[in-house]
Amino acid sequence: MFAVLSTARKSITRVTALLSIMALAACDPSMMPSPNGGPSINTNKPIPVALLVPYESAQEADNGLAQSIENAARLAMADLDGVEIDLRVYATGGQAERASAAASRAVNEGAKIILGPVYGGSAKLAGIAAGNAGVNVLSFSNNTDVAGGNVFILGATFDNTANRLVQYAAQKGKRRIMVVNAQSPAENAGAAAIKNAIARNGSTLAGTQSFELSQEGVVAAIRPIASTVRSSDADAVFFTSGNDGAMPLLAQMLPENGITSPDTQYIGLQRWNFPASAVSLPGLQNSWFAIPDQRLVQNFSSRYSAAYGQAPHALAGLAYDGIAAIGALAKSGDSQALTAQALTRGSGFVGVNGIFRLRSDGTNERGLSVATIQNNQVIEIDPAPRAFGGTGY
Known part of the structure; x- marks a missing residue:
């Protein structure tokens, strides 16, 4: 179902999407500094981002999912202009307890925000571990029961x-x-x-x-x-x-x-x-x-396939979206760019699945086609x- 775009068109579309993301970040008047809801960051240095994915799972499908998510995150990092991400990958084995331990380790090692984990139970425990240090979690789950506090879900609800x-x-x-x-x-x-x-x-x-x-x-x-x-x-x-x-x-x-x-x-x-x-x-x-917005989905799928030789997992785009949002916010140069107030700005972001915004209750709103x-x-x-x-x- 995915169309293959020419190299020139892919580059144009990628730049257009990236500029759209950055423009939303730059012009949003609601993104004011806040002392609460997240750690301060030094935007002059690479931003430490922890990626929690189900590597080392007993389920082979989990390992393939983890690789696809990591690939998409790195693809997004390559698209960022003026922002560097220090991506640190942590294996959860697809288990909630390991996700909690990974979140604690990531925070202790300096992570300013956590991307992942995939499953709702894992996200809940990871959120508790990260919350003790005031770090926000952008989970790939769509389970609204685990959203709230410092846990935001990226999955379509x-x-x-x-x-x-x-x-x-x-x-x-x-x-x-x-x-x-x-x-x-x-x-x-x-x-x-x-x-x-x-x-x-x-x-x-x-x-x-x-x-x-x-x-x-x-x-x-x-x-x-x-x-x-x-x-x-x-x-x-x-x-x-x-x-x-x-x-x-x-x-x-x-x-x-x-x-x-x-x-x-x-x-x-x-x-x-x-x-x-x-x-x-x-x-x-x-x-x-x-x-989702098929124009953007098709572009992402084509770029991913060209880079990695296979189609992305259906959840991989969420990893790209998460990195894109982090990069867009950090582009502002604001040390409070990863607080809850910044993450939940009303204008939202443009990702590979279309526009999306995070809500104060930890859920999200996505622009969808019928x-x-x-x-x-x-x-x-x-x-x-x-x-x-x-x-x-």
Whole structure:
């Protein structure tokens, strides 16, 4: 799905993105020095940044993820102009206890900010260890339960995705939304995020249906879902399931029971273009879901592949974003550039997944595109914003 750009175009796009990041840092009047919320830095010297990644994990996939994250961080470092990063890599083994120990060691060795770790439990313990020294943590997790205090999460959140899609649905006249989810912790959290977004945007919760996460559970839920759609006059069904779970079966059986998109608009909390073969599923045609800014994603993927000979992991872009944000803030020359106040400035940053900003509660807001599937192809139908307006949701 990633387009390959010419060398000249890649250079232009890289410089443009970098200048955008730096410009946001330079013109933001809210970035005032603060004695609290983070350590002071010497911007005339390389900034010590700790990268906590799951090297030495018993799971081979973790080691590949760790390498991809480190590669992306170093790619971002090469793009910084006038800012030097002293990147120090610490292995967590994918374990929360090791992440805590790594965070303590990193702080003792002079780290001014921590990038990572990946998993929510690891981020929570690393945050406690770093918080004792007043150091902030930019985790790759999307688990909002661990966000807050000195822990900021970079991963796309359910709340952010749900809000973007409910807003778009409202613009298109789809305001009566039914929520369908599997009975799992993640999908229960996703359903809660959708309900909050519905209330926040003045839409109507037309009904709910949960099901046991099994083939039998999905089959048993089909008729109740179809019945609720009809009896409630729902004009959209918002699903929490992905294509690695219940969605393929839902997308097959609901149309067989008369519930098809776009008559009753299918909306997905997860990205329904993964795996690539999923775009050929008849039931997912004309559905809606959110994706990052594809122009920037494609540029990053092309540059990463050219540098390292393979495609980046889906989370690797978060490492680039983290380094880019640190570099943009440090570019100001302000010794308080890595405090919580600086990190949460309203204008945010431009990363390889689009614009993003960190919120005071440790969560984030990301600019997302809305996409659909038509004729077995992913089509962007509402582009990601290029700048934030106001204070966010």
